[in-house]
Amino acid sequence: MSVIVELTIPSVEFELGRILRIEEPTQLTLETMVPLGGKPTPFVRIRNEVRETFERSVREHPSVNDIQLVDTHEDETLYALNWDPSEASLLRRILDLDAVLMGATGTADTWGLELRFPSHEALSSFQEFYLDEDIDVSIERIYNPTKPDAGPWYGMTPPQRETLAAAVEAGYYSLPRQISTQELADSFGISDQAVTERLRRGISTLVLNTLLIDEPDE
Known part of the structure; x- marks a missing residue:
């Protein structure tokens, strides 16, 4: 595991x-x-x-x-x-x-x-x-990513969840992109790099706790 x-x-x-x-x-x-x-x-x-x-x-x-x-x-x-x-x-x-x-x-x-x-x-x-x-x-x-204590947001921290949700709602992942990381950063009062890091870690944690969960032992 x-x-x-x-x-x-x-x-x-x-x-x-x-x-x-x-x-x-x-x-x-x-x-x-x-x-x-x-x-x-x-x-x-x-x-x-x-x-x-x-x-x-x-x-x-x-x-x-x-x-x-x-x-x-x-x-x-x-x-x-x-x-x-x-x-x-x-x-x-x-x-x-x-x-x-x-x-x-x-x-x-x-x-x-x-x-x-x-x-x-x-x-x-x-x-x-x-x-x-x-x-x-x-x-x-x-x-362990398979533990139920990952929490209601699949292991994401509140800032990661809030930033990722805001990015999706504002069209950051749309084509064409509707908002930049700098604009997201301004809305949270943090740096562009901090927003990028929140999104990266949030997505990584979400995938690990949903798509890459190990099969339970038989």
């Missing part, structure tokens, strides 16, 4: 956090991680105002082969990172355990990761790994 873990980790405590670390105040979003050519390829989204600093800092890191611009949308840019992770890389271990990176956000100091492990045994193996490697991981929450 699958299990979901939310954790935090200092940026300097794991390889990718050190590579992506920039001093300017901003937030990075790790969209996904795809195993290409036998190694995990991270896709990272960053705000455009720190793009030049980010590119320069990442390219200078010795383990980075290349950083490729994938897409630019409104005030954010998506990059794919071509790098040579060590065998003891935290992200490599996550992929080896068939875990899914549901989302990750980071600053110069801290990263928050949300991971879905295929079983409690896989989670235990992951915990053994970071303890053996002396990586300072703080577990914030562990839960």
Whole structure:
């Protein structure tokens, strides 16, 4: 039975956090991680105002082969990172355990990761790994998406539910789109990136607790 873990980790405590670390105040979003050519390829989204600093800092890191611009949308840019992770890389271990990176956000100091492990045994193996490697991981929450305590909104927090409902009602998912994330952000009095993060996490949680529920054991 699958299990979901939310954790935090200092940026300097794991390889990718050190590579992506920039001093300017901003937030990075790790969209996904795809195993290409036998190694995990991270896709990272960053705000455009720190793009030049980010590119320069990442390219200078010795383990980075290349950083490729994938897409630019409104005030954010998506990059794919071509790098040579060590065998003891935290992200490599996550992929080896068939875990899914549901989302990750980071600053110069801290990263928050949300991971879905295929079983409690896989989670235990992951915990053994970071303890053996002396990586300072703080577990914030562990839960099973099939449990009835997901709540009336399928595990979504009230802000996630409110933002997702407002986005649908205002035509954010219509074609053509009737409202932008910035306009949604203005209506809630928060940043554009905060709205994007609420929508992403809300949709991810909703799908996990409705469409990806494990079959009960017979």
